[in-house]
Amino acid sequence: MSTVVNIVIYGVIMGGVYGLIAMGLTLQYGVGKILNVSHGEFLMLSAMTSCTLVKAGLHPLLSFLICLPAAFIIGFIINITIYRYLRKVSKDEATFESNAMLMSFGLYFILANIGLKIWGTLSKSYQYYSYPVKILGATIAVNRLIILAIAIIFIVAFFIFLNKTRIGKSIRATSQSTTAAAMMGVKINRTMAICFGTGGLLAAAAGVLIGMALSPTAQVGLSNTVIALIVVVLGGMGSIPGAVLGGLLIGLVGQAVSFIDSSLVMVANYLMVLILLLLRPKGLLGR
């Protein structure tokens, strides 16, 4: 019984974090058509920066106030410089998509090596609410519960942002049709830059959460990009609710498989994607 409780609780916790990462990626792709391979590097830089700041004496929650705006600004600047230029010189949308993905590979190498130069390959970690509580017979680390609570706050806040704010409406309009949105007065370039920056911000939020409990290194970026891609494909490319659902699914399956053989988690993830692509190529909530 306690094993099942463990799987469900930790599965939901990791699912919340994965959902957060995937929401950022799907936002960048859904609106800007940028399949951002460097997405996980925003998470890595944020996780390592927050750990460094906390070790220097900053409260973990305050590190959000530094890492998230920084990630947004970096993402925004990257978009208005590199990707805007790429879009301008690409002859059509398909060319832009492929060029943008290649460019993101370049960004990945640059950001990953910046991380390695700064932090090397050793883990960073700190203790924050590092003690367990018993829930239905299962031993649950309190810091994981805090992570879940914060992830839920971010996910809900993001949904409110998308649905209730003027910028959120611009983003949704742009994701449906760039041309129609532009005709309605939406500033497309600015909206795309905000989307890319917000994607970076969401990855950074996940990074701070990971730093709270998982001892990150400067090498965690790519593996999280891969997970985000799997989640996005599962949930449906461009679907924000799909990203959350996919995240939860990956989190739960990952935990369950870990109790059989931890080294098979990625196999299970890819298997799910494979089956889903055969049965429902658009993903669970894809349009």
Add this chain to the structure above:
Amino acid sequence: MQKKSWLIIALAMVLLLSVFGGCAKSSEPTPGKTDAPAATEKPTGEETYPDKDPNKTTIKISAVRPMSGANVSFEYYNYGPVYKMWVDEVNAAGGIRVKEYGNRKLTIDLVTYDDTSDVGIMVDLLIKTMTEDNVDFVLSPCSTASLQAAAPIFDQYGYLMIGAEGGGTDTKPLYDEYEDIFFTTSFSVHQVPKMAEIFNELGVKKVFITYMQDAHGLEYIETTHEEFPKYGIEYVEVAAPWDFADMTPIITQAMESGADAFVAYVYPPWGASLINTGISMGYNPKAWLTGPGGSQQSFYDEAGGMAVNGLMFEGAWSVNSGPAYADFAKRIAEYYKDEPTWGPEWWGTAGYWGAMEMLQIAIEETGTLDNAVVADYLHNNVIQTSLGPMQFVNHELTVDSWAGMIGQYINGVAEVIDVGVKRTADPVYPKPDWPAA
């Protein structure tokens, strides 16, 4: 040409430079050291020696090492500090005396290349330095995979290879194929028997083991299968995840196993995450061993320092292994005093240092830079280094050449806890509780 076009060209050049930067040759001085004396010195003894080349003033040595990429920490913490300090100390002492060059002292001219932690690039650079740089010796690359790839190249171009980081049961088949290769890292077959001996002495009945399903993890778990039953030690084994992941499932299973000891044959990021998760879940077995990486003082410090006092690791040597070891630790710490993130490594570095001295002594004793002759000397002699007598038997340093196999941080000091004369402190068992959060 328009401004934007220039910008694009500049950007492309920067990208190209960053890609090919790893191939750039570097002979910059190492940190915190004085320049080498320029002149070569001839002894005033009666015996005269013919000089093969009066114009030769240096022994040219190259190294292809991971100065960027995933293995950069090995260069930073492990072999890098050793060979750099060795070169500087040799040069500060005037060089290595070589009889075939008129018994003059020749200083070392070190040339280094960055293989970017890529075995393919390492191979290319190794061939380049062996064919174009006219080097006398080539130091070893980093990692078991690199050593496996490098051994045939060293053999083909007539260079002896003294390995540093890496080696294990996977490299043993190379011994039959290549004559002049030497391995200086202790591994599973040396360490696990000592671990079993220690656990038996401490009364450990059951061990929970998690391991990487790669060459390292598999060879350690296979040796465990052979060694633990000898003492009737029961064990439960669980594979670790391939990627960075939440470790709660592993710690949950460890808690449920009721084992006395927790052993992780995993790399440092996994090891750190397991410790962190163990603390968070209140899992505190009587013994906790992690490696590779547990032997890095910086790993211990980063994992919590005194908060994880009692952590055991694969290795091992200690400042308490004798005055020579204490002196070596002091010198290497002094060498890196300006690098705040650097810390000593308690597994391989002492062996690597001994191997560098062995090479130097072999050159001086044979009086030649001929790699085959020097290798022959290394194969057939017990060599008295500053750390004690060291010897290669069947391409490996003998167990007696090392200061120990298993270590434990006791009050912040890395100690050797092998059963027997090499022990520098009694093991702390059970280890202290994690501190309250």
